[in-house]
Amino acid sequence: MRHACLPILLLPACADPNVDARSAWLHEAFYVQDAAWVSRPELVVKYDAMQADPYDFLRGTSGVWYADLARPHAGREPTSLVHDPREGAVLLFGDPHPENLSTCRAGAVDSRAQTVELVDLDGATYGPWPVDLRRAALGLALLAEPLACDCDAELVAGLVRGYQDGLEGRPIVYGRILDELLVDAAEDGTQREKLDRLAPIGADGRAFALSETLTVVTTEERARTERLLTSWAQARDLRVLEVARQHGVGVASIPAERFLVRFDRGDDGPDDDDLVQLREVLDPPAIPGLAPPVAVRFADNAARIRSARALWSRSDADVLADGIAADGVSYKTLAESSWFKSVDHVKLGVDWAEGELTTEDLVGLARAIGHVLATGHTRAPGADGAESGDAIRASFDAATAEDELVRMLASDRATLLDDAARFATLRERFGPQLGFDL
Amino acid sequence: MTPCAFTTELAEDPCFAVEATAGLRQRWPDVGVSRGFVLPRARLGGSLASGPVGVDVEVAAIRTGGEAGYLGVLGESIVPRVELWRAVGVYEPRDGLVLVGSAGLIPDRFVAAVDGGALVGGALPYTLDRALLDRSDLGGGVLLHTKSVDVALDATSGEGLARRERNDGLDVTAYVDVHPGEHLHVQGMAREGSRGMDRARDHRAALRVLVDFERVEAGVEGVSAWGVDADPLRTVLGASSYALVQQGPVAGALRADVTSYGSAGLRVSGFAAVGLGLPLAAEDPPARVWLGLEHGRDDAAAAPLAGADALARWTSAFLLVDVHLVHPEAP
Numbered sequence: 001m002r003h004a005c006l007p008i009l010l011l012p013a014c015a016d017p018n019v020d021a022r023s024a025w026l027h028e029a030f031y032v033q034d035a036a037w038v039s040r041p042e043l044v045v046k047y048d049a050m051q052a053d054p055y056d057f058l059r060g061t062s063g064v065w066y067a068d069l070a071r072p073h074a075g076r077e078p079t080s081l082v083h084d085p086r087e088g089a090v091l092l093f094g095d096p097h098p099e100n101l102s103t104c105r106a107g108a109v110d111s112r113a114q115t116v117e118l119v120d121l122d123g124a125t126y127g128p129w130p131v132d133l134r135r136a137a138l139g140l141a142l143l144a145e146p147l148a149c150d151c152d153a154e155l156v157a158g159l160v161r162g163y164q165d166g167l168e169g170r171p172i173v174y175g176r177i178l179d180e181l182l183v184d185a186a187e188d189g190t191q192r193e194k195l196d197r198l199a200p201i202g203a204d205g206r207a208f209a210l211s212e213t214l215t216v217v218t219t220e221e222r223a224r225t226e227r228l229l230t231s232w233a234q235a236r237d238l239r240v241l242e243v244a245r246q247h248g249v250g251v252a253s254i255p256a257e258r259f260l261v262r263f264d265r266g267d268d269g270p271d272d273d274d275l276v277q278l279r280e281v282l283d284p285p286a287i288p289g290l291a292p293p294v295a296v297r298f299a300d301n302a303a304r305i306r307s308a309r310a311l312w313s314r315s316d317a318d319v320l321a322d323g324i325a326a327d328g329v330s331y332k333t334l335a336e337s338s339w340f341k342s343v344d345h346v347k348l349g350v351d352w353a354e355g356e357l358t359t360e361d362l363v364g365l366a367r368a369i370g371h372v373l374a375t376g377h378t379r380a381p382g383a384d385g386a387e388s389g390d391a392i393r394a395s396f397d398a399a400t401a402e403d404e405l406v407r408m409l410a411s412d413r414a415t416l417l418d419d420a421a422r423f424a425t426l427r428e429r430f431g432p433q434l435g436f437d438l
Numbered sequence: 439m440t441p442c443a444f445t446t447e448l449a450e451d452p453c454f455a456v457e458a459t460a461g462l463r464q465r466w467p468d469v470g471v472s473r474g475f476v477l478p479r480a481r482l483g484g485s486l487a488s489g490p491v492g493v494d495v496e497v498a499a500i501r502t503g504g505e506a507g508y509l510g511v512l513g514e515s516i517v518p519r520v521e522l523w524r525a526v527g528v529y530e531p532r533d534g535l536v537l538v539g540s541a542g543l544i545p546d547r548f549v550a551a552v553d554g555g556a557l558v559g560g561a562l563p564y565t566l567d568r569a570l571l572d573r574s575d576l577g578g579g580v581l582l583h584t585k586s587v588d589v590a591l592d593a594t595s596g597e598g599l600a601r602r603e604r605n606d607g608l609d610v611t612a613y614v615d616v617h618p619g620e621h622l623h624v625q626g627m628a629r630e631g632s633r634g635m636d637r638a639r640d641h642r643a644a645l646r647v648l649v650d651f652e653r654v655e656a657g658v659e660g661v662s663a664w665g666v667d668a669d670p671l672r673t674v675l676g677a678s679s680y681a682l683v684q685q686g687p688v689a690g691a692l693r694a695d696v697t698s699y700g701s702a703g704l705r706v707s708g709f710a711a712v713g714l715g716l717p718l719a720a721e722d723p724p725a726r727v728w729l730g731l732e733h734g735r736d737d738a739a740a741a742p743l744a745g746a747d748a749l750a751r752w753t754s755a756f757l758l759v760d761v762h763l764v765h766p767e768a769p
Binding site: 015017019020021024027029069071072073074076078079080082083084085087088128131288289291434435 | 701
C-alpha cells in the first residue's frame with residue numbers, strides 16, 4: 001500500500017490523502033469493537049461468517065452500529081420520540097434482532113410451560129428506548145432482504161403496533177412463525193433432542209460426543225469452570241458432571257470463550273441430565289443516550305446480565321440463566337436445550353422460497369418483537385430504579401414512530417449493506433482479520 | 439509544577455507520585471444515574487534518575503466500558519493502564535541550554551503542561567476531556583530548553599501502547615512553550631498525524647496562554663482537529679478557559695468549554711467549584727475537598743442521540759476529594 005509521506009515539520013508524516021473516509025472510520029470502529037479478541041484465531045471465523053451473509057454482518061456489528069449512531073455529525077437521522085430525560089436511561093436489550101428471539105421453557109427445569117423472549121442480553125444496558133426499536137427494524141429488514149418482499153413499511157408498522165400493544169398491556173400475539181417454533185421446541189424439548197445429540201448415551205453412560213466444535217477442556221479451563229460453577233450449581237442443587245469447550249457457535253460472540261456443561265439433579269442414571277452453556281461476556285456497546293460521564297450501575301458484566309433478566313416477560317423464562325464471574329472475567333449461563341429454539345433467517349428464507357411463508361407471517365414476527373420490546377422496557381426498572389413505562393407511554397405516538405422508523409430504516413439498511421461491501425474490501429486489502437493480528 | 443511523574447520534565451531525584459480524585463456526583467435531570475461514586479482520576483507514577491538519564495513510569499485506572507458505559511469502579515471493569523513509560527536523557531552543552539531526549543510511551547507535551555496536580559479541581563485537561571488529544575503516544579522526541587523558550591519535536595505512532603500491533607504510522611508533533619517572564623506561558627502545538635490502519639488524517643493545532651501568579655492561575659486555549667476517530671472528514675474546533683484562585687487553604691476554580699462539531703452544532707459546558715485545602719495550614723496542600731456545580735448542553739444535532747433535546751442538557755453537583763502526593767517533596 002502506498003502512502004503519501006508529506007515533508008511536514010522536517011519529518012515525513014504519513015497520512016493518506018486518498019483514503020476512503022467511511023472505510024477508514026469503519027476499520028477503526030471494527031478495531032474498537034473487537035479489540036479484546038484480536039489475539040484469538042476465532043475472530044477470523046466470525047469475520048468469515050459476517051462476510052458470507054448480510055444478516056450475519058448485522059449480527060457482528062452492533063458495536064460499530066452504536067458507534068456510528070453516537071458520532072456527532074449533521075447527517076444523523078434525528079429522533080423526535082424522546083421528550084423526557086428518563087427515556088434516555090431505559091434498560092434496553094441492546095441487540096434485539098430477530099435471531100435473538102427464542103422460545104424458552106419457563107419455570108422449573110422439568111416444566112412444560114413456554115414463553116418467547118429476546119434471550120441474548122449481551123448488549124443490554126441503559127439507553128433511549130427508540131434505539132431498540134430502530135435496531136429491531138433493521139434486523140427485520142435484513143431478514144427480509146433476500147426475500148425481496150418489499151415490505152419494509154409493513155414490517156415497521158407491525159413492529160410499532162406490537163410495541164403499542166405491549167405498552168397498553170394487551171396480550172402478545174406470536175404469529176405463525178413463532179407458533180410453529182413453539183410447537184417444534186415442545187416436541188424436540190420433550191424428546192431431549194439436543195441433549196441426546198451433544199451427549200448421547202453410550203456403553204458407559206451419557207457423555208459428550210467430542211468433535212471439532214466440542215473439545216476437551218484443558219486443566220486450567222477445568223479448574224476455572226469449577227470455580228465459576230460451584231456456587232451456581234449449589235444454589236440450584238445441581239451436580240456438574242462434565243465440561244467441554246464449545247467452538248463456532250453464534251456470530252458476534254464466536255471468539256468468546258464458551259463451555260458446554262452437563263449436570264444432573266442427583267440421580268446416578270442419565271435421565272435427569274441436562275446441559276447449560278457457559279459463555280464469556282464482555283462490556284456492551286455504549287448506547288448513545290445521556291451525555292457522559294454516567295454513573296456506574298453495574299459492578300461487572302455478570303451483575304449486568306443478572307439485572308437484565310428483568311427485561312424478560314417471565315423472570316423464570318430460563319431458570320438456569322445467570323451471570324457469574326471469576327478471576328476478573330464475567331460469564332453467563334443459558335440453558336442449552338431443545339426447548340430453546342431461535343428464529344433462523346436461513347430457514348425462513350427456505351420457507352419463503354417454497355411458498356410456505358408470507359409477508360403477513362413476517363409482519364406477525366415483527367409485531368411479536370415489538371411486543372417483547374415494550375414488555376421489557378416497561379417491566380424492567382430504568383436506571384432510577386423505577387418503571388420506565390409511564391415516561392415512554394407519555395411520549396409514544398404510533399404514527400410518529402412509524403414515520404421515523406421507516407425513514408431511519410431506509411438510511412440504516414443502505415449504510416449497513418454499503419458497510420458490508422466495504423468490509424469485504426478491507427479484508428481483501430488487510431487480510432482476513434482486517435490486519436489486527438498480533 | 440512538581441518535577442516528578444505526570445510532568446514532561448525529568449525529576450532530579452528518585453520520586454514517586456500518587457494522584458487521585460474521587461467523590462460523589464448528583465446529576466439533574468435525575469434519571470437514576472445521577473447519584474454515584476465517581477473516580478475521574480487515579481494515577482500512580484514514579485521517576486528514577488541516575489545522573490543525566492532516567493526513566494518515568496505512570497499507571498492510571500480506567501473504566502473498560504468507557505465513560506458512557508455504566509460499568510466500572512466496583513467490579514473487574516476498572517483496570518490499570520500504562521499511561522507513560524519512557525527513558526529520558528539530559529544533555530547540557532552550556533549554561534542555559536538543555537537538551538532532553540525521551541523515548542518510549544512519551545507524554546503529549548501540550549496535555550501534560552496542564553495535567554498535573556489540582557489545577558482546576560481535578561478536572562481532565564480540556565483536550566483530553568473531549569478526546570481531541572491523547573495523554574501519551576509511542577515514539578521519541580527531543581526538547582530544547584532555554585530560559586525563555588522550550589521547543590520540542592516528537593515522532594510517534596499515533597496509536598499508543600494499547601494498539602501496538604498497528605504502529606506502523608508516523609505522527610510528527612512540534613511543540614513550543616514561550617515563557618518570556620516568570621508568570622506567562624504561551625504554548626502551541628501542531629501535529630501532522632494519522633489514525634488507524636488506513637492512515638486517515640488526524641491533524642491538530644492548538645494554542646494556549648497561561649498566566650501563573652502566586653495566588654492565581656488562568657489559561658485560555660483553542661484547538662482545531664482535522665480528522666477525528668479515524669474519520670478524516672470530521673473536523674472539530676474547541677476552546678476552553680479556566681482559572682484557579684488560592685488564598686490560604688481556600689481555592690476557587692472556574693472553567694468554560696465550547697466545542698463545535700461543524701454543522702452538527704455545539705457542546706457547551708463549564709463548572710464552578712470551591713475547594714478547601716487539607717491540612718488547613720499547608721501552603722501547597724496535598725489534598726483538597728472540592729464542592730462544585732457543572733452544567734452542559736448540546737445542540738440537538740450534537741447530542742449523544744441526535745434530536746433528543748431532552749437528553750442534551752445536564753447539571754451536576756459534585757463533592758470531590760483531590761489528592762496529590764509526591765515523595766520526596768520538591769524543594
